[in-house]
Amino acid sequence: MKEIWKTSRRVACVLAGLGIVLSLAGFALSGFDPRVFSAKVDRGTVSFGGTIVENPENLPFISTLAEMGSVEYGVSSDEEVS
Amino acid sequence: MNKKDYLDALAKALDCLSREKRSEILSFYREAIDDRIEEGMSEEEAVCAMGPVELAAESILGELPVVPRAVAKTRRKSPALLWVLAIAGSPLWIPLAFAFLLAVASVYLCTWLAAACIWLVAAVCMFALPFGLYLAWCGVMTGTFAFALAQVGLGCVLGGVGLLVFNAAFSASRALAVLSQKWIRKAVSPFKHYEADNTCAVAA
Numbered sequence: 001m002k003e004i005w006k007t008s009r010r011v012a013c014v015l016a017g018l019g020i021v022l023s024l025a026g027f028a029l030s031g032f033d034p035r036v037f038s039a040k041v042d043r044g045t046v047s048f049g050g051t052i053v054e055n056p057e058n059l060p061f062i063s064t065l066a067e068m069g070s071v072e073y074g075v076s077s078d079e080e081v082s
Numbered sequence: 083m084n085k086k087d088y089l090d091a092l093a094k095a096l097d098c099l100s101r102e103k104r105s106e107i108l109s110f111y112r113e114a115i116d117d118r119i120e121e122g123m124s125e126e127e128a129v130c131a132m133g134p135v136e137l138a139a140e141s142i143l144g145e146l147p148v149v150p151r152a153v154a155k156t157r158r159k160s161p162a163l164l165w166v167l168a169i170a171g172s173p174l175w176i177p178l179a180f181a182f183l184l185a186v187a188s189v190y191l192c193t194w195l196a197a198a199c200i201w202l203v204a205a206v207c208m209f210a211l212p213f214g215l216y217l218a219w220c221g222v223m224t225g226t227f228a229f230a231l232a233q234v235g236l237g238c239v240l241g242g243v244g245l246l247v248f249n250a251a252f253s254a255s256r257a258l259a260v261l262s263q264k265w266i267r268k269a270v271s272p273f274k275h276y277e278a279d280n281t282c283a284v285a286a
Contacts, residue, residue, distance in 0.1 A: 005249055012245035015211075019238025026232030036232045039217060048221050049229030059220050 038074030041065045085115050088129045095139035098157040107142055148272040186269040193262045200251040207244025211237045 023037075030036035035050035044066050046056035057063045065071050083091075089108055096104045111132065118128035132138060143154055156164045168175075214237015221230030 008245055008249060012242040012249075014242070015238050015245065016242030019235045019240070019242060021235070022238060023232055023235030026228050026230070026235055029231060030228035033228075036228050037236060039229075039233075048217075048224060048226045049232065051224075051226050051229070053224045053226070056224075059223065061216070062220055 035074075038072070040073070041071040083126065083129050085112070085125050085129055088115070088132065088135065091135040092138060095135055096142065098143075098154040111138070147275055150273065182269075186265075189265055190262055193258050193265065197251070197255045197258045200247065200254050204244055204247040204251045207240045207247055210244065211241030213237065214240065 026036055027034075030049060033050060038049065040047045041062060044056075046053040046059070046062055046066055053059075056066050089112060092111060093104060093108055096107060099107070115125075115128045115132060118131055119125060123131065143151055143158075146154060153164065156167065214233045214235075217233040218230040218237070221227065221233060
């Protein structure tokens with residue numbers, strides 16, 4: 001049992017470390033724009049990381065949300081780029 | 083006084099107890115007298131060594147938990163008195179008993195609510211990993227690769243945190259199980275004695 005907990009803690013630390021590296025890579029790739037961590041669905045308009053998505057109908061769950069109303073996740077984006 | 087007379091007198095002095103409890107105590111005293119006889123004492127000497135019946139009865143009643151002891155001593159003085167006190171005192175002891183039960187149940191519930199909150203946090207954090215991967219897939223499909231990378235990263239971080247919180251939730255649940263068991267035993271202690279049985283095994 002102790003071995004299982006030890007292994008799970010190691011996996012958690014590796015996952016968290018990998019996640020931090022990937023997040024920083026995405027942040028750098030976006031030009032250090034904090035909006036890269038946000039997603040917004042607002043009455044038919046979908047934007048990922050501040051960029052408005054064309055044809056969101058191809059995205060299974062997001063398109064349903066777009067029809068329903070407004071959902072915002074992450075850093076609030078004042079400007080959006082299409 | 084011989085063994086039979088002693089045990090009969092003790093049984094009469096312990097009339098205020100339940101039949102099972104009384105028979106358990108009499109069996110213990112019977113064995114104690116028989117052990118002394120086996121060691122070489124005569125029956126009268128063995129009975130004398132047990133001490134006076136009244137003293138033995140007082141000592142036995144003194145070992146009972148608080149509430150059964152009060153009930154037994156009142157019943158010993160007068161069974162009618164016990165009924166009068168129970169009925170006349172009901173406006174006092176019924177609300178007190180209810181408040182006591184409520185307090186015990188509230189603490190027990192709060193203990194397990196704390197555990198549930200930790201599990202909820204663990205579940206939400208671990209759900210973030212597949213959700214982050216889904217958002218990353220959406221980002222790849224729509225050409226927003228920086229977004230996809232960031233969402234994978236966020237999902238991994240929260241998934242890792244979720245795994246750690248899951249470990250903590252498991253340990254916390256075990257500790258809270260022991261705590262809630264101790265709480266229940268404490269709450270019941272005025273009414274019933276518990277032997278030290280599984281507490282150590284559960285804590286291990």
